[in-house]
Amino acid sequence: MIELKNLSYRYGENHALKDINLTVNKGEKIVILGVNGSGKSTLLKVINGLIFPEKGEYLYKGRKITKKAFRDRDFAKSFRKEVVLLFQNPDNMLFNPTVYDEIAFGLRQLGIEDKDRIKIWAGRLKIDHLL
Ligand SMILES: Nc1ncnc2c1ncn2[C@@H]1O[C@H](COP(=O)(O)OP(=O)(O)OP(=O)(O)O)[C@@H](O)[C@H]1O
Ligand SMILES: [Mg+2]
Known part of the structure; x- marks a missing residue:
């Protein structure tokens, strides 16, 4: 791979x-x-x-x-979806004003932002009360 x-x-x-x-x-x-x-x-x-x-x-x-x-936009999109790096210092990664926007950011880049999806992920991480 x-x-x-x-x-x-x-x-x-x-x-x-x-x-x-x-x-x-x-x-x-x-x-x-x-x-x-x-x-x-x-x-x-x-x-x-x-x-x-x-x-x-x-x-x-x-x-x-x-x-x-x-x-190649299609390639770029599929690669960015599959290959992900979490940075060493979380402060460098979290830069949105709200928890909702932070979760939405990645989905927005992939063109798949929707409220239900954001709720599902917040729920899985047990942070839905922060939305
Ligand atoms: N943006 C940069 N500009 C110039 N030199 C850099 C840059 N980033 C890293 N280096 C240098 O490249 C080498 C490798 O650094 P790298 O950050 O990849 O190491 P690391 O193994 O991740 O270190 P650490 O355990 O501290 O995270 C080091 O000599 C570092 O000083
Ligand atoms: Mg390092």
């Missing part, structure tokens, strides 16, 4: 990822472990299609993930 081949990424002169090879199969759960600054978040951002490698490639379900691939 996820395949990284000889992938490298750098911030200026700083090589955050060097020649990474990784395969993750469907249904597999993995842990990425490493010291501070070893490149875990960078790796996750690449897998999430938020930044793009300078060398090597990233294939998701066999499709090469590049900046250009996201110009």
Whole structure:
């Protein structure tokens, strides 16, 4: 499902990822472990299609993930629906003025916002009283 081949990424002169090879199969759960600054978040951002490698490639379900691939709206929508990154610091993720808007935000991006759906998810998380 996820395949990284000889992938490298750098911030200026700083090589955050060097020649990474990784395969993750469907249904597999993995842990990425490493010291501070070893490149875990960078790796996750690449897998999430938020930044793009300078060398090597990233294939998701066999499709090469590049900046250009996201110009295909259908692909961009399906990828964003399937591949999700929760940021390390929740304060960077929660930026809407209300709980309702916060839940609605993701659905709105996917064009599937509706009140019932928001209520269902709030209920599953037991935060419907906050809506
Ligand atoms: N936006 C950035 N600009 C420049 N350098 C960066 C940036 N983000 C990360 N780096 C550098 O890239 C390297 C990898 O950082 P990264 O955040 O991926 O590590 P990490 O394993 O997630 O660390 P932590 O355990 O602290 O979360 C580090 O040397 C870091 O200083
Ligand atoms: Mg990190």
